[in-house]
Amino acid sequence: MSDTNTILEMRDITKTFPGVKALSNVTLEVKRGEIHAICGENGAGKSTLMKVLSGVYPHGTYDGDIIFEGKKCSFGSINDSEDAGIVIIHQELALVPLLSIAENIFLGNEQVEAGRINWHKTNAEAAKLLARVGLNENPQTPITQIGVGKQQLVEIAKALSKQVKLLILDEPTAALNDNDSAHLLDLLRHLKGQGITSIMISHKLNEITDIADSTTVIRDGMTIETIERGPEMTQPRIIKGMVGRELDHLFPEHTPTIGEEILRVEGWTVMHPTIPGRKVSEDSSFDVRAGEIVGIAGLMGAGRTELAMSLFGGAYGRKVAGKMFLHGKEVQFHSVADAIDAGLAYATEDRKRYGLNLIDDIRRNISAASLEKITSRGVVNANKEIVNAERYRKEMRIKTPSVMNIAGQLSGGNQQKVVLSKWMMTEPEVLFLDEPTRGIDVGAKYEIYTIINALADSGKAVVVISSELPELLGICDRIFTLAFGQITGQMPVADATQESLMTLMTKEREIA
């Protein structure tokens, strides 16, 4: 049967969780040697489908058939699916920080001879695999010493060591910069040449139209359509399938009403918390006015997050110089609580690590930063809290049956809405939104942009930190560029282009 053109067929997959039908008769057909993209909004069921395929949800917990290489499969665990040649690389990489590249590649599959690990063989084999993925690193380098982009390649090398036939990548480029993304996509094409089939889940539609041979769109747990490569496979067509309607614009129309200056930062200089002498922000100055959306454009590592967090009550690093003014008056914060009280809010780029208490419910996550608003005489009013959380659930359209559900069980876009709700509840004057749409699909992005606009229209000053230039150009009124910890320029959005921004974002440190 191996001569058939189809490597994988998933037939009528239905998966129900108590009260929710996550997948309903989903069909997926993947041809041998192709790159197959799966698109869908957050919560549409993409990840669930891949978990069914890889045996995370074992055979018997779902209905329908999986036919891989012509054989009906009933995987009981990830090990079963890996034995069959299906390897999944998750969005959050599964590498062990303290081990070397080679040790990570052969983790669980150690190169053993007579009960002892043969380190020469381990490193030699690892080097061969690294060459295949185009990664020029010593196999004995600790994994933490290479960047996320290279770690992603190590994951793929690990998959290759398992004789992978079908490689599944969940949002592989979500955390990568443009260079690394391009390299990864090249690698996928290269592997395709070697006969390896890939399934790629992604929100980055330009990548999909660039690389995919076919695209399956999933919405609300159902297969909408599979589009073959050709003139039909366009971004508007995919978006239409994902959201069930045409999105005329990627960004909502918005006419700003800009008022008085709210926040001004001058000469802000911050030292790295542990590395002596290293400045993560150097002499940075910027300002933002009421009703204005200001962008901070910077590549990863430029010190965007560090700048924002150090302003937010000194949550990062050690400030050595600089002044901050609110409404023209100089302010100094000694703690995050001070900053929140003064009307600052900072929504993190990493919701799981810094934004949410994943084991607690949505309701308590929303009120976590403004408990005093629902507290009288030291006692938290649980009823007020629920009513309040319900209000945000409706306003922000958080997809969940109840605010008493655990935050960790929400999809990425909905988790982001919880984070935003939390900060809206503090009624801030200045909102720092760090990568507000990372890992979020098109439909939800549009919603988030609408929320950002509404916040600005209500007179708040909004600072959006992002490395996605189209996003900044689409929603900001003014953009500052940040490179190597320094503000290298600012321009009104009307004058800005991707090229002009990128030039400033890569500007070398001026030697004073």
Added chain:
Amino acid sequence: MNAVKDMLSKNLRQSGILVAFVAIIILFTILTNGMLLNPTNVTNIILQYSYILILAIGMLFVIVVGHIDLSVGSVVALVGAVSATLIIKQGMPWWIGVLAGLAVGLAIGAWHGFWVAYVGIPGFIVTLSGMLLFRGMTFLVLGSISLSPMTSEYQQIANGFINGLLGGQGYDLFTLLIGAFAIAGFGWSQWRARRARIRYEQEVESLALFITKLTLLAVIVMYFAWKLATARGFPIVLIILAALILTYSFLSKNTVYGRHVFAIGGNINAAMLSGVKVKRTIFSVYVHMGLLSGVAGVVFSSRTNGAQPAAGNMFELDAIAACFIGGAAVTGGVGTVVGAMIGGLVMAVMSNGMQLMGVETSIQQVVKGLVLLLAVAFDIWNKRRAASAKA
């Protein structure tokens, strides 16, 4: 019936341990031919395990915030030693002994809190050090010999009863009245909470179920009060314990402070970025633990009528076990005071039941060890079940 089932499955973590508790009581009542529920024995269980329960209250907070305290047994010993030295050797009045004991507890709590919160050493290490440190200091204070007896007032703390205040024939009317007041108070607060929920348009259980639950609880409490009333009356230490449970349960569930403790245990980074004063909160959790260790130390020295160098040995493990059996999560962020109390009572009833049956101490240890393991295994199984049901 469906509503009951729904409630049980929603709160399996809590109700599971409650079901186990009831099962253990029934089992040992049968095995001991009813001796377990004998009025004198019920009183004894409370007197014997009150200090473990007091420690478990503080330990619950420490575990929820993501740390542990291994030193409480040694602290109990040192508190008793200081208190006994002042009262017996220096001839001070009993209340000076109590205050000094509490002060020692508070100071030790602040000491631990400083190293854990402000220096950043894991609680495991700091309190492991404290365990050795304060045991050594106990030996120093006592000169390696036991001190006894305490004054009679001091003894009353853990051994005294309020009896005959209002009379009654063959039973103590006062004890029954306290039971009745407790039920009335609890019923009233539940009713108010229910009214508030309705006012805020929240879901409430059916009135029938609500009344059934309260009635069931009332029967249990009155039965318990009757047991006490027909024995020696209302133990003073039970008043202390009840006050502590109410206070700390309220603190954990209904106050900003409690929320901050749980937020830190759930995700310390997110808590920090939400404006929670992380260091201060962790520090204060250890101060509370210290204070409660002080109370437990006073109660224990009162109960044993003196101070011994080896007092309180292994108490920390009983207190920790109580929290985990009661559903606290090893990784922090989850747990309830009431759960920890039930967890402690599970251990107490088992120990007491086995003692009544004349089971050897060695076997008792084996059984207690296995129960702890099974309780946590059940918890993990239950979590996995919940995760695969929702995911």
